[in-house]
Amino acid sequence: MMSEKAHFLLERNAFGRLRFTDARGQVCEDAVPVRAFPIAAPDQGIALMSPAGRELAWLDDLADLPPPLRQLIEEELAGREFMPEIQRIRQVSSYATPCTWKVETDRGATTLMLKSEEDIRRLSHCTLLIADAHGVHFLIRDLQQLDRTSRRLLDHFL
Template identity: 40%
Template sequence: MTSWSPSTASTPGWCICRPRWAASEPCDPVIMENPYKLTDELNLLDATTTRLYHDDFDDLVLEVAGRDPERGILVVRCFPISAGDRFIALRTCKEKELGIVEDLAALDPDSRNALANALARAYFRPQITAVYAITEEHHIPRWQVDTDRGPRTFEIRSSRRDIRVLSQGRVLIRDADGNQYEIPNYHRLDVDSRALVEDQV
């Protein structure tokens, strides 16, 4: 099998690969570009010139240097599970995208708090701490649970579609109205609750 070694090309950002046995012999180079970067395709906002706050009507306002303020901003996580505090899209009420905040932590403290509050409202997700009963009527599961926001009863359309089991026992549940619930680690629930959940997942 032929092994290959990279050598420096005269063009910045390019790499010429040639066989090791031919390192000192002339050959036609194979030129490879730098890997594709997702961030090159995104409309990322400059954290140093971006300001977010809530106005007197409690609407989220976006101010970017050189632009008019935009009010009533909607926030959408591009990667809600794997990177909840990164790549946050800011949109108008008509769903027009204004830009993406690459990292919540990079914003100034006031803007960071305003965006964090807006995200908390948009992604209200009670954590289930106990499961009392899961019944089924007409093939529709009905959950009776306790959460960190108090007791809840909800229905889901399909256990197969609306329950997602992630790593380390984390479970995400979407009810028939689109609300989301989370079990941080169902292995840590009490014995009865855990048995009910395991029967569904």
């Protein structure tokens, strides 16, 4: 799909990976979209990168792209990024760490192991990033949107 504004072609190759072609016809196989601000502004500031880490193109806002090109980039980002959003904390095994949390996320129910309180990072007044013992990062986008029980359980760790 050629972007009128960006002057490049982006398509899937035979292996399902992104092929980037710039306005001069130079081709880069296995291009990778990378968000500059994945939590604060997920649809703004997207770099298309070569496998060697060289920036091929900068996209200010996904909304400015034609729908087929935007969908291609969003599909690729979704395949690379895995950050479930916690919607409810059902149970914690202990208020001391390490402990096991049973949570509901936007991707279903799961269990995570919290090694220490330091694995809960405050990104803003209402946004938290929680790293579990296996390196999976869970996002709480807005503390105020959690139910009362979830906030009460979480308060023990903050």
